[in-house]
Amino acid sequence: MKNFDEDRFLRIQTGAVRLARPIDEAIAAAIAAGADSLFFxxxxxxxxxxxxxTLxxxxxxxLSTFNIKPAELVLTGHKHLSSKSIVVVPxxxxxxKESVAALKFCKNLGATTISLVGHADSPLGQGADFNFVNFAEDDTSCESFYLQSIFIALSVMKARGEAPDYQRIVNxxxxxxxxxxxVKRAIEPQADHHAKAIAASGFHIISGSGSTWPEAFYYGMCIxxxxxxxxxxxxxASDFFHGTLELVEQGVSVMLFKGEDGTRSLVDRAETFARDYTDAVAVFDTRDCALPGISDDVRALISPIxxxxxxxxxxxHLEVLRNHPLTTRRYYKKVAY
Incomplete structure (x- = not known):
């Protein structure tokens, strides 16, 4: 596979999986102490x-659960945030800096704080009540963070008696x-084709629903x-027909992320429409992934992963094709803002 270290990838993702037990122990202690809300x-x-x-x-x-932007939280506070909250800062x-400030804000309130970081010798890696470290870099961090956050949610539900299948799912x-x-090996033969299609357009509509929407948003914004x-x-996908549909015409790229949860029909609807009005529709479907030993409910859970x-x-493939390394920035961590 192009520019890919298999051993490194396995080491990082296995590191994320190995955090399941210590995460479970930390969450169990927080719930036993009376935690009544969870903040990401x-x-x-x-x-x-x-x-x-969060979904x-x-x-x-x-359990009341929130996914809040740290910069806003520090400015506005939150009615549910208290000494009985569990706060997860990845x-x-x-x-x-926004996350470091939020951690300090939450600790001052007495909340139980958990950090998910790639480096132990960092402000967040040392500052929370429970610090979970799994080294990763940009190309491997998505799967690692997705897994760790899902372990947190599962452990909260387990401690509250809401996850009878916890051990099966974790296994x-x-x-x-x-x-x-x-999965990577299976898509590698088509990766160059997809990269060329992305490179051919300077604008892409990207859509998903349920658990695939965050990955659609992430890939568009962050990558x-x-x-x-x-x-x-x-x-x-549920908003596709409330504005964005008017941008669809021949040649406009529409990238659709399909998962296996109960919201899949929303993306199906967007696909049906898009295929009538543009010849540049690309569908990425997790049903195409062979996952022996994985149950249907877990497949739905891991669609974004x-x-x-x-x-x-x-x-x-895209960064090589465009001669634009994924590490290249103009402003991010380059200039003051």
């Missing part, structure tokens, strides 16, 4: 990657590192816009 406080892409876990909690748990570098998730590698300077219009691992392969 990630800045930028890290916050987006917490959304599938899982909304669908399966009665940041690959562990230095994101299946432990199989994912090797299975994701197979194509930030890392490739390609304009995108991420839009939730599978899409992230597929698109890493496409991005690896």
């Amino acid at each position: 406080l990630g800045t930028g892409g890290a916050g987006i990657l917490m959304e599938p876990a 899982l909690m909304a669908e399966k748990s009665l 940041s690959l570098s562990g230095t994101t 299946e998730l432990a199989m994912l590192p090797a299975l994701m590698l197979d 194509l816009e930030e890392m490739q300077w390609i304009k995108t219009r991420p839009v939730h 599978l899409l992230a691992t597929m698109f890493e392969r496409i991005s690896a």
Whole structure:
């Protein structure tokens, strides 16, 4: 596979899986101490990657759960945030200033704080009540963060008696590192084709629903816009027909992210419309992924993880094709803002 270290990938994703037990222990202690709310406080892409876990909690748990932008939280506060809250702060570098400020804000309130970082020797890697470290870089962080946040949600539900299938699900998730590698191998022959299609257009409408919407949003904003300077219009499939449809015409690129949860029909509807009005529709469907040993309910849960691992392969070809490394920035961490 192009520009890909299989051993490194397996090491990082296996590291994420191994955090399931210590995460479960930390969450159990917090719930036993009377935690009554859960906050995911990630800045930028890290916050987006917490959304599938937030959705899982909304669908399966009665615990009040929020995914809030740290910069806003520090300015406005939140009625549900208190000493009885569990606060999860993800940041690959562990230095994101908005997240560091939010951690301090929440600790001052007495909340139980959890950091998910790639570097132990960082403000977030040292500052929370529970610090979970799994080294990763931009090309491997999506899957790692998705997994860690899902483990947190599952552990909260387990501690509250809302996840009777906890152990089965965690056991299946432990199989994912090797299975994701197979997914990468399967898409590699088509990755260059997809990269060329993306490179051929300077504007892309990107849509998904349910747990795939965060990955659609993330890929548009954090990869194509930030890392490739390609304009995108991420839009939730349920909003596709409330504005964005008027941008669709021949030649306009529409990228659709399909998962396996109960919202799949929303993307099907967008696809049916788009195919009537543009010849540039690309569908990325997790049903195409062979995942032996993974149950249907877990497949639905991990749809964004599978899409992230597929698109890493496409991005690896895209950066070479466009002679634009994914690490190139004009402004991000380059200038004062």
